[in-house]
Amino acid sequence: MMKISQEFAPPFKLIAPFFILGSIFFVLATLFLYTFDLATISYTNPQLIAFSHLFLLGFVMMIIFGAMAQLVPVVLEVGHFGVELFYAIWPLLLVGLLMMVYGFLDSAALLPYGGMVVLISMMIFVAEIFLTIFKVEKLTLVMSSVLISNTFLFFGIIFGLLMALSFAGTLSLNIEALLSAHVYAVLGGYIAITIMGLSIVLIPMFTLAHSFSMRPLEIAMWMMSIAVVLVIVGSLAEIEWFNYIGYFLAPIAMGIYFSLIYTLYKTRPRKENDVYALSVIFSYLSMLGSIALFAIYFLTEKENFLLAAGWLFFFGFFAFLITGHLYKIIPFLVWFERFSPLVGKQKVPMLADMVPPRASEAQLLFSSVGVLIVTAAIIAGSNEFLYAGASFLLMGSLAFVRNVFYMINFK
Numbered sequence: 001m002m003k004i005s006q007e008f009a010p011p012f013k014l015i016a017p018f019f020i021l022g023s024i025f026f027v028l029a030t031l032f033l034y035t036f037d038l039a040t041i042s043y044t045n046p047q048l049i050a051f052s053h054l055f056l057l058g059f060v061m062m063i064i065f066g067a068m069a070q071l072v073p074v075v076l077e078v079g080h081f082g083v084e085l086f087y088a089i090w091p092l093l094l095v096g097l098l099m100m101v102y103g104f105l106d107s108a109a110l111l112p113y114g115g116m117v118v119l120i121s122m123m124i125f126v127a128e129i130f131l132t133i134f135k136v137e138k139l140t141l142v143m144s145s146v147l148i149s150n151t152f153l154f155f156g157i158i159f160g161l162l163m164a165l166s167f168a169g170t171l172s173l174n175i176e177a178l179l180s181a182h183v184y185a186v187l188g189g190y191i192a193i194t195i196m197g198l199s200i201v202l203i204p205m206f207t208l209a210h211s212f213s214m215r216p217l218e219i220a221m222w223m224m225s226i227a228v229v230l231v232i233v234g235s236l237a238e239i240e241w242f243n244y245i246g247y248f249l250a251p252i253a254m255g256i257y258f259s260l261i262y263t264l265y266k267t268r269p270r271k272e273n274d275v276y277a278l279s280v281i282f283s284y285l286s287m288l289g290s291i292a293l294f295a296i297y298f299l300t301e302k303e304n305f306l307l308a309a310g311w312l313f314f315f316g317f318f319a320f321l322i323t324g325h326l327y328k329i330i331p332f333l334v335w336f337e338r339f340s341p342l343v344g345k346q347k348v349p350m351l352a353d354m355v356p357p358r359a360s361e362a363q364l365l366f367s368s369v370g371v372l373i374v375t376a377a378i379i380a381g382s383n384e385f386l387y388a389g390a391s392f393l394l395m396g397s398l399a400f401v402r403n404v405f406y407m408i409n410f411k
Helices: 012-035 046-076 083-105 108-133 141-167 175-207 215-237 240-267 275-300 303-338 357-380 383-408
Strands: none
Touching (some): 012 083, 012 383, 046 083, 046 141, 141 175, 215 240, 303 357, 303 383
16 A cells, blocks of 8 residues: 655645536536437537547546546655646636537537647646656655546647637548547546546545555556557557557456456455445446447448447546545545644534435436436437436436535535
């Protein structure tokens, strides 16, 4: 288990807006599902692209940025280079995201402007993280993952901005090649590698797992990095066999990473299956299901399996991994700032007391059922199932927002 120190942790008021906005965008992304018609949807559809950005930028990236603001200085045991910069990151990301979503749906001319605002927000984040990392003399494997993932994020947002300019007609570029490079740089290069690095800190901390080898993480991280580079180069240089090697290596890397998570799960001293543990279990099962659906797509070349795989990876793996960890992260941060000074002076709550039991269980149940129904709906092409699944997800996402505010305001 990694050494964790709270001495360099930033104030919670810096991080709270990221978690609050992320949970709200989770609800908005769920509501967006009611606008889809599965008979006309495809992965190049602007409506689907708008939905993907709403979910990934508004929910996934917003939460990750907040978590990174807290975890990077704590693990490095150095203060942020410029912690005040995070007060500018979330407003810029919010404004740029809203402009981009509207641009995809109704006004392509807005895309370059929204993309530029998002670019500025992310460049501030990347620069601040790099400058913070450079304050330490020796990097651990986890912090190397942060360095690598943020390098991919830098290139991913550049590709995204070039695509936005092409959508708006300002440039004439190969949008399909840029899309492939952008998706792999952000999803595989940034989000997947960031999750690998952060989860290997958070999961052992919350389950008390220890004495495990970091070798599988190292192999998975470098294999995913190679896969992303191959797909980027293959897409931009039109070397198709590079792409196929990357497509082959990426799921293998995730499988190796999953084997490490399974080892942590089997050897954890803390055996209770609370909402955190169940969310994490569902997320990794969703990842395996997504890989299986990707394999079926390559065998059948039926796009509904590709869409179902992407859906399960987004709302099954990403969403449940993030929501599950927030049930541990938010109580821990609130307790440390609000209640730790009172230890020994008066009675203070336990971390488990700060999570609403019934509401969190309801969120897990409704969300998991919704994800499974929508997955089946996409494969079957049934709008009725889609809207039924969206209704379950809406109830789950609303419960999640309620739980986030409950934990943040716990007194």
